[in-house]
Amino acid sequence: MTDRVYNFGAGPAMLPEPVMRKIQEEWLNYRGMGVSIIEISHRADAFIEVLEEAKALFRELTDLPDNYRILFMHGGARMVFSALPLNLAGRCATRKCLYAETGNFAKVAAQEAQKFCQVKTVISSAAGGYDHIPELPLELIDQDAAYLHITGNNTIFGTRWNTFPETGKVPLIADMTSELLSRRIDYRRFGAVYAGLQKNLGPSGMAMVIIRDDLLGFADAVTPTLLDFTQADKDNSLTNTTNTFAVYVIKLVLEWLQEQGGVAAMEEINEAKAARLYQVIDDGDFYRGIARKDHRSIMNVSFLLNGDGLTAKFLQQAEDRGLYALKGYRSVGGVRASIYNPMPMVGVEKLATFMEEFAARHG
């Protein structure tokens, strides 16, 4: 489709075109029902089927162990920032919760948790502008804590945890908003994994929470009902009217992912997409990557231009070629290319070629 552009925004991000076309096709008449999927009850058979298929597909694609539950929660990852301590701090008399500060949202998650529990920040890369993931040895992980929270991929700075820390008996909780389903993960390493949908999975306004079942049942009495994981699990995420549109889109995105060959195939494509951009960045002095090489994200490629005042020109010329939303986060500046699952290699190749040409002209 010639009039669609490549959108490198950090989210809400582009969705797979086949998914968008499918939504459009069945918009007025879902499966011959004469209504849209968003115009029927969340308790109607046709919607429950969508919800169950989404869960089954996710389970299949991730090889998720049986003792993990899949929840759809309102409000995105930011709402889960509040829900985590409300649901889990009560596991330990200390109400101590550990946070690894590796970026902006990691910090915001800890700040929110301070309302509800005893937060201890175990590592921080703030001093280095969050350009890497510090070492986190087991001895830094207090074994009387309710959980350790990490941010798997740091959207703004373009860093990620390549391997995950050993935590002893403390459950590891990961915010994977900007990388869920982008690489293979052994879920058994985690107590819970969660993600806002608006990057790899669907529209904005909802989060998926994957949680080991022994972590349910500890919610504080003052937990708002819709933030209570145990209640959500009991009600199959239908304690109230869920965001039916979002669940429907997730299901379509998961089907699309399956057609692409699943998570392993997608990871390979994502590695190739990222490698292509990092190759241009590393080839010469014109561009400078923000993240340290050994902690580079394959979802968000953040870099600066060495030439003074060239960034605005870069962004404008990129737009002229249909390469959109490349502006870096305000606190970092420069350029950020978010290349989530739905971004095809051809879009990345277009960007890489443009980067090479721009460097040749101005370098």
Add this chain to the structure above:
Amino acid sequence: MTDRVYNFGAGPAMLPEPVMRKIQEEWLNYRGMGVSIIEISHRADAFIEVLEEAKALFRELTDLPDNYRILFMHGGARMVFSALPLNLAGRCATRKCLYAETGNFAKVAAQEAQKFCQVKTVISSAAGGYDHIPELPLELIDQDAAYLHITGNNTIFGTRWNTFPETGKVPLIADMTSELLSRRIDYRRFGAVYAGLQKNLGPSGMAMVIIRDDLLGFADAVTPTLLDFTQADKDNSLTNTTNTFAVYVIKLVLEWLQEQGGVAAMEEINEAKAARLYQVIDDGDFYRGIARKDHRSIMNVSFLLNGDGLTAKFLQQAEDRGLYALKGYRSVGGVRASIYNPMPMVGVEKLATFMEEFAARHG
């Protein structure tokens, strides 16, 4: 469009067909941008414009006084059930909040509030099966309470407050989920009005909160950030990534409402729609309305069939004519026709005619 059916479900409910067609048309290419409106940042100019237009349209359509703020909150009315005491109980040292129990959701709202404040139920129609709205004289309204909560329209039983109680200096808060924008309201009578969107306004998963500005600033310290009205107001409802799809649909629905002549014109149509159904119910003994006549809703018309075992047949034959989702709520049984703003008179007329014919055949 011949293959669309009439969906009388209580919500998520049908949306205006012109709105649904507009969404479909611009789905892959919003205003020539080459992406969908759900694929761009919530901070992009094109989205902010949608958000601001939605607010401006709502203000214009409701003649909303300047000292009321418009907020978009995640999670629907049920999330607001938690947010209300968290935001408002702190206004009074007593932390006393008054609730009028006129139906199922009115009761659920009070139950949720008990987690966060001192709930006092001032009236209840539970004993009569919630078939009416009890009198609520000023002397029942403790003047040291933080607010009085009512449910404007009770979806399940089909009752509504025709006039609103005098509350002295206690702010009146109304859940108007199933009737917002269906009738003219003098907002100056209220401290706050809120509604889940999935009935008159848009898709599920979000609520609008209209709140008088002097009620901001009292949130408890333990309020989850995304439930904090003051924070939402400060951030123009963009503390995190909002449900951009929902805001977009609301804007289109408000434009459609304006084209219909606004709230007064819509109220007139709604009165006529409801009157047509109640006329059939009252004409003979075959049907029996659930709500007392003087408290009848114009949004949800709930009734029983007097003939034993005829309800299932009624529902089946209705479906055969394209009249869907008429089954009454499980605790009440019978039939419920939800006739929100988007339900056209022609759909109601079809239902009324079917009811008359069914009664003639089986009466």
